[in-house]
Amino acid sequence: MGRKLLIEHINVPGINTLEVYRQKGGYRAVEKALKTMSPDDVVEEVKKSGLRGRGGAGFPTGMKWSFLAKPEGVPRYLVCNADESEPGTFKDRHLMTYIPHALIEGMIISSYALGANVSYIYVRGEMMPQIRILEKAIAEAKNAGFLGKNILGSGYDLELYVQPGGGAYICGEETALIESLEGKRGNPRIKPPFPAIAGLYNCPTVVNNVESIAATVPIINDGGEEYAKIGVGRSTGTKLISASGNINKPGVYEIELGVPVEEFIYSDEYCGGIANGKRLKAVVAGGSSVPILPANLVMKTANGENRLMTYESLADGGFATGTMMGSGGFIVFDEDQCIVRNTWNFSRFYHHESCGQCSPCREGTGWMEKVLHRLEYGHGKLSDIDLLVDVSKKIEGNTICPLGDAAAWPVASAIRHFRDEFEWHVKEPMKSQSTNYGLANYAKPIEKAVAAEEK
Amino acid sequence: MLSVTHTEEIEFSPALLAQFSEIVSRYPEGKQKSALLPILHLVQAEYGWVSVPAMDKVAQFLSIEPIEVYEVATFYTMFFLKPQGKYVLEVCRTGPCCLVGAEKIMKYIEQKLGVKEGEVTADGQFSWRGVECLAACGFGPVLQIGPEYTFYENLTEEKIDKLIADLKG
Ligand SMILES: Cc1cc2nc3c(=O)[nH]c(=O)nc-3n(C[C@H](O)[C@H](O)[C@H](O)COP(=O)(O)O)c2cc1C
Numbered sequence: 001m002g003r004k005l006l007i008e009h010i011n012v013p014g015i016n017t018l019e020v021y022r023q024k025g026g027y028r029a030v031e032k033a034l035k036t037m038s039p040d041d042v043v044e045e046v047k048k049s050g051l052r053g054r055g056g057a058g059f060p061t062g063m064k065w066s067f068l069a070k071p072e073g074v075p076r077y078l079v080c081n082a083d084e085s086e087p088g089t090f091k092d093r094h095l096m097t098y099i100p101h102a103l104i105e106g107m108i109i110s111s112y113a114l115g116a117n118v119s120y121i122y123v124r125g126e127m128m129p130q131i132r133i134l135e136k137a138i139a140e141a142k143n144a145g146f147l148g149k150n151i152l153g154s155g156y157d158l159e160l161y162v163q164p165g166g167g168a169y170i171c172g173e174e175t176a177l178i179e180s181l182e183g184k185r186g187n188p189r190i191k192p193p194f195p196a197i198a199g200l201y202n203c204p205t206v207v208n209n210v211e212s213i214a215a216t217v218p219i220i221n222d223g224g225e226e227y228a229k230i231g232v233g234r235s236t237g238t239k240l241i242s243a244s245g246n247i248n249k250p251g252v253y254e255i256e257l258g259v260p261v262e263e264f265i266y267s268d269e270y271c272g273g274i275a276n277g278k279r280l281k282a283v284v285a286g287g288s289s290v291p292i293l294p295a296n297l298v299m300k301t302a303n304g305e306n307r308l309m310t311y312e313s314l315a316d317g318g319f320a321t322g323t324m325m326g327s328g329g330f331i332v333f334d335e336d337q338c339i340v341r342n343t344w345n346f347s348r349f350y351h352h353e354s355c356g357q358c359s360p361c362r363e364g365t366g367w368m369e370k371v372l373h374r375l376e377y378g379h380g381k382l383s384d385i386d387l388l389v390d391v392s393k394k395i396e397g398n399t400i401c402p403l404g405d406a407a408a409w410p411v412a413s414a415i416r417h418f419r420d421e422f423e424w425h426v427k428e429p430m431k432s433q434s435t436n437y438g439l440a441n442y443a444k445p446i447e448k449a450v451a452a453e454e455k
Numbered sequence: 456m457l458s459v460t461h462t463e464e465i466e467f468s469p470a471l472l473a474q475f476s477e478i479v480s481r482y483p484e485g486k487q488k489s490a491l492l493p494i495l496h497l498v499q500a501e502y503g504w505v506s507v508p509a510m511d512k513v514a515q516f517l518s519i520e521p522i523e524v525y526e527v528a529t530f531y532t533m534f535f536l537k538p539q540g541k542y543v544l545e546v547c548r549t550g551p552c553c554l555v556g557a558e559k560i561m562k563y564i565e566q567k568l569g570v571k572e573g574e575v576t577a578d579g580q581f582s583w584r585g586v587e588c589l590a591a592c593g594f595g596p597v598l599q600i601g602p603e604y605t606f607y608e609n610l611t612e613e614k615i616d617k618l619i620a621d622l623k624g
């Protein structure tokens with residue numbers, strides 16, 4: 001059993017209340033930070049912990065905090081990113097639903113470290129129940145003196161508010177989120193300036209994911225060094241993984257970074273294996289935006305090493321044979337799933353969610369959706385497959401925000417690894433409507449996949 | 456598309472206006488526009504959708520131009536710009552849910568309610584639509600019903616039957 005730092009007490013009845021949360025040691029970290037540490041001490045501990053942003057990009061949190069500009073007399077803001085809309089990701093909802101005080105406590109510690117006196121939690125609008133839960137938790141915390149003026153006699157003031165979004169994936173991108181919080185359309189801003197210099201209301205701002213913020217609680221309680229002892233190399237601590245798709249036990253798991261992927265999929269502690277006795281075909285390991293991997297590259301890297309649940313190991317092999325940790329949205333496909341259909345579904349998602357500001361993304365995602373639709377429904381040509389690769393390359397790197405890349409990678413990687421399945425849809429248009437390509441060679445020894453990549 | 460089905464002015468109730476004011480107090484002086492999304496959610500919860508007269512009134516309340524409200528209401532998919540059924544079943548149609556049968560569930564709902572996506576049943580009770588990932592992928596297929604966005608997870612045809620029967624009361 002791995003150590004659990006975030007959701008250890010998730011099954012304790014009443015853990016959503018302040019009373020029970022405190023009985024389980026809650027708000028000790030706030031007391032420790034505000035009474036015995038300076039804001040810079042808190043930043044130092046987070047740096048030592050090696051914590052990397054859990055929202056998707058994996059940028060070191062302590063370093064991000066130290067970039068925050070601190071001009072005299074200008075307010076600074078911490079905004080929590082609880083927009084959670086990346087397909088395959090549902091960990092933040094889980095944490096907020098069951099242990100809302102873990103986020104509130106983390107917000108107090110993090111706001112203190114950054115010198116923010118007003119902080120916002122931007123929650124996707126559909127999470128109305130979670131918004132109510134958080135508002136109740138905030139009221140409890142305020143009542144107990146953990147929020148408001150002169151918290152615990154430290155002289156530090158903090159107000160915390162929950163802001164609903166309106167149903168737009170793009171508002172998870174941090175500058176779009178800031179625009180949205182200002183009451184505007186969620187159009188990402190051109191960077192620089194970065195939010196650390198000019199973010200919310202043009203003031204220095206840090207945007208952090210729910211899980212990153214909650215992780216500061218155990219970091220302050222146990223110290224950054226203790227936290228950094230968990231994990232492998234630069235992948236320190238624990239991570240919440242959202243597991244979905246064709247597995248026996250879908251759900252949210254807290255893992256120690258470094259668990260082998262094979263163990264994660266097949267052990268009863270986690271996913272419990274592929275559902276209905278089927279065989280594994282593919283995995284999208286980090287939310288819909290990251291490259292898909294065929295079964296033969298899931299458990300082992302192209303070099304034959306065991307693949308681990310770490311930022312580095314998942315990325316081993318680059319885009320040719322690796323993927324990314326992303327947001328930890330682990331989507332499992334069994335042998336009956338159609339890769340073409342899923343790729344079309346994802347590209348429809350990105351087209352739908354493109355904010356429309358830049359033409360490569362706005363037009364490119366539309367073309368990809370259209371071409372994939374025609375391949376899926378048996379009207380495609382062989383040249384469509386290369387056309388897709390071409391369009392994806394023209395989007396990648398040519399847009400204001402990373403949504404363009406996020407739309408391009410799933411398509412490019414699906415074709416890289418599953419080209420034969422795309423070709424089959426063209427050559428067998430009738431058959432592809434009534435049956436599936438199946439597992440084909442995707443679970444065969446690794447040489448196969450590498451050969452496909454090189455051709 | 457904005458649709459104007461009635462042009463008369465709308466008056467928000469004092470209770471609703473008090474909620475609006477509380478929301479505005481969460482932001483710094485002069486940044487009241489930040490209240491726009493939360494206020495539009497309240498308007499939709501009250502009226503079932505967001506009409507042009509309602510948006511004009513919100514603009515007035517926040518001292519911003521009506522166009523600033525329209526451009527926001529049209530950007531965010533949660534806001535209904537025309538009347539809906541009393542209950543809107545919003546079913547997730549994104550990849551992970553499709554791996555566990557979301558498409559079948561959508562077909563079943565369409566057949567059961569007898570209306571196409573976006574249309575309202577003759578008795579005005581129901582409409583439905585597909586929406587993108589609802590951050591509940593491990594519990595799919597899943598649907599939500601506003602304005603409190605209650606979730607119904609691990610959907611089956613039997614669960615849909617029961618849900619619709621319960622809502623009909
Ligand atoms: C299109 C897009 C969607 C994103 N969605 C989310 C999201 O839902 N939640 C999140 O925390 N980060 C999301 N991000 C990443 C944020 O921009 C940002 O990097 C993150 O919130 C920073 O927090 P962290 O450093 O704690 O990870 C998204 C990025 C992009 C480009």
Ligand code: SF4
Pocket residue numbers: 170187188353354355356357358359361362399400401402403404
């Ligand atoms: S890449 Fe897409 S989502 Fe991002 S700013 Fe450009 S059009 Fe908008």
Ligand code: FES
Pocket residue numbers: 087088089547548549550551552553587588589590591592593595597
């Ligand atoms: S894909 Fe349906 S909730 Fe995420």
